[in-house]
Amino acid sequence: MAVSTDYQVKFPESGDLYSILAAEGIEFLLSHSGEVPLEYIHGKTICLFFSANWCRPCKDFTPELVKLYENLQTRGEELEIIFVSFDHDMTLFYEHFWCMPWLAVPFNLSLLNKLRDKYRISRIPSLVPLYSDEISVAEDVIGLIEDYGPEAFPFTKKRKEELKAIDDSKRIGGQLEKLLTHEFRNYVVARNGSKVLVSKLVGKTIGLYFGAHWCPPFRSFTSQLLDVYNELATRDKGSFEVILVSTDRDSREFNINMTNMPWLAIPYEDRTRQDLCRIFSIKLIPALVIIGPEEKTVTTNAREMVSLYGSRSFPFTESRIVELKACLKKEGDSLPRKVKDKKHEHELKLDMAKAYVCDFCKKQGRFWAFSCDACDYDLHPTCVEEQDALLV
Numbered sequence: 001m002a003v004s005t006d007y008q009v010k011f012p013e014s015g016d017l018y019s020i021l022a023a024e025g026i027e028f029l030l031s032h033s034g035e036v037p038l039e040y041i042h043g044k045t046i047c048l049f050f051s052a053n054w055c056r057p058c059k060d061f062t063p064e065l066v067k068l069y070e071n072l073q074t075r076g077e078e079l080e081i082i083f084v085s086f087d088h089d090m091t092l093f094y095e096h097f098w099c100m101p102w103l104a105v106p107f108n109l110s111l112l113n114k115l116r117d118k119y120r121i122s123r124i125p126s127l128v129p130l131y132s133d134e135i136s137v138a139e140d141v142i143g144l145i146e147d148y149g150p151e152a153f154p155f156t157k158k159r160k161e162e163l164k165a166i167d168d169s170k171r172i173g174g175q176l177e178k179l180l181t182h183e184f185r186n187y188v189v190a191r192n193g194s195k196v197l198v199s200k201l202v203g204k205t206i207g208l209y210f211g212a213h214w215c216p217p218f219r220s221f222t223s224q225l226l227d228v229y230n231e232l233a234t235r236d237k238g239s240f241e242v243i244l245v246s247t248d249r250d251s252r253e254f255n256i257n258m259t260n261m262p263w264l265a266i267p268y269e270d271r272t273r274q275d276l277c278r279i280f281s282i283k284l285i286p287a288l289v290i291i292g293p294e295e296k297t298v299t300t301n302a303r304e305m306v307s308l309y310g311s312r313s314f315p316f317t318e319s320r321i322v323e324l325k326a327c328l329k330k331e332g333d334s335l336p337r338k339v340k341d342k343k344h345e346h347e348l349k350l351d352m353a354k355a356y357v358c359d360f361c362k363k364q365g366r367f368w369a370f371s372c373d374a375c376d377y378d379l380h381p382t383c384v385e386e387q388d389a390l391l392v
Contacts, residue, residue, distance in 0.1 A: 017046065017130060020118060024111045029082060029103040036103055044080045045154060048119065050126040052086035053096035058125040061142060062099060064149075065127070069102060071150040079153070084115050086124055129155045147278050149271060167279045173296035176202050179279075180243070182272065188243055188264040196264055203293050205315050207242040207302060208276060209263075211286035213253040218286040222261070224306055225288070229263065231311040240314065245276050247285055290316040310355075310366060328352075328367055335381055339370055342385040346374045358383055 018038065021027075028035040049065065051058040065081070072079050083104035087093040093107040105111060115121075119128050127141045136157035138144050144152040148163055170179045180188065180198045187195040209225065211218035225242065232240040242263035248254040254268040266273050276282075280289050280300055288302035298316055299305070305313040309324055332350065339348050343360060348370035358365050358380040370379045 016118065017048070017115075020111070020114050021105070024108060024114070026106060026108070026111065028106075030097070030106060031103055032098075032101075041080045041082070041103070044078045046130045047079065047081045047155070048084050048115065048126075048128040048130065049081050049100075049102070050084045050086060050116070050119075050121050050124050050128070051096065052124055053092040054087065055124050058096075061125050061146070062096075064145065066099070066101060068145055068150050068153070072153055075150075077153060081127075084112060086112065127155075131156075147274075171279050171297060173291060174294075176206065176291060176295045179276075179291070180266070180272065185267070185270060185272075189267055190264055191258040191261060201241055202295065204238065205240045205293055205298075206291040207240070207316075208245050208280070208289040208291065209242050209286065210245045210247060210277065210280075210282045210289070212247040212249070213257045214249065215285050221286045221303060221307070224310070226262070228306055228311045228314075232314055235311070236314065245273050247273070247277065247282075292317075332368055335368060339384050341370070341379060344372065344377055344379070346372045346377070348372055348377070348379060348384075351378075353378070 021038065028037055029041070030036070051062065053059070069079070069081055081100075081102035083097055083100055083102060085093045085096065085104065085107055087096060087107070090107050093104075097104050105115075119126075121128075125142055127145070129137050129141065131137065138152075138155055138157050138160040141152075141155045144155060144160055144163075151163060152159065173179070177186070177198050186199070187197050188201075189195055207225075211222070213219070229240070229242055242261075244257065244261060244263065244265035246254045246257060246265065246268055248257060248268070251268045254265075258265055266276070280287075280297075286303060287300070288306065289300045290298040290302045292298040292315065299318070302313075302316045305316050305321060309321070312324055313320060332352070335350055337350050339350075341348055349372075351369050351371040352367060353365070353369045353371070356365050356369050356371075356378045357363070358369075359377050360379055360383040363380070365378070365380045368381055370381060370384055371377065
């Protein structure tokens, strides 16, 4: 992720920029079609973009800034970005500037030093909005744009607080369609390419499944989630649906993911994927967030519930987990602590296991097992043929 400089919360007005340019004898800015007089930017919101061709984070961030700039131009916003180059020579400057649709100050090391010192630029890329009237600017403008795209404009502290309030409202829940759709898309997609209206999912328990094909823990957990999904599809028909929120690196990986999954997904090209990661503060994958039938967030840690309790954890509420723990304790209390089974030479001890394969019936078991400390041997309680139960 690109890192922006830690600059002051309040910036001087754009008049300081004109003063610095005048001191260097600069009377014009550069565009791809030639020189542009300074009068062209009067009355516009000006942002200085400090960047360099040799800087990988700069080159990664620039296309995102281009999309934002073009979007805001289409909306009619009076915004102008001015590129300030940290490049080492004129050739690199023009090579980097070529991919930008905005203006630039002429390549001038003395000018760069003055602008860098004036706006306290310690890292690039940095985007510095120049406002008058002591308007408070968001501290991390680059991060704000990466999180919200064009919605971050006008990059003020007030706008950042508004956006965070919207995120909080969506996270707390109450409106599934507001969380998963926007004005240009009201559906999610199935693996066969068909579209399912989000409105049709209202009233179900929804699992938002965050992950990527390149992640081994994600692939491992997917098999567990698949078992739960299929069990619930049989047991509680239509009550549970999973929606993949892909963090894959490209659409090819996303498509591979979808071919192995029976559930739905947010379209790969849709920014809602990034929005959901931000709204639910997804830092590690895989992650499973549960939205209940009332359209409110039930838990952001359903991965652990599924790993521990499988389909028995449905509907993934805290009260259900408390109930499960009590039920499992009661089951365990009814079983002997140790047994001597006719099929095995060693004593077997009662143990709690997330999952195991019974060495007698060869079926997968979960929770209570009789296990051997001396060797890798497990028996499901119903498969024990006791010589004598050793009650302890």
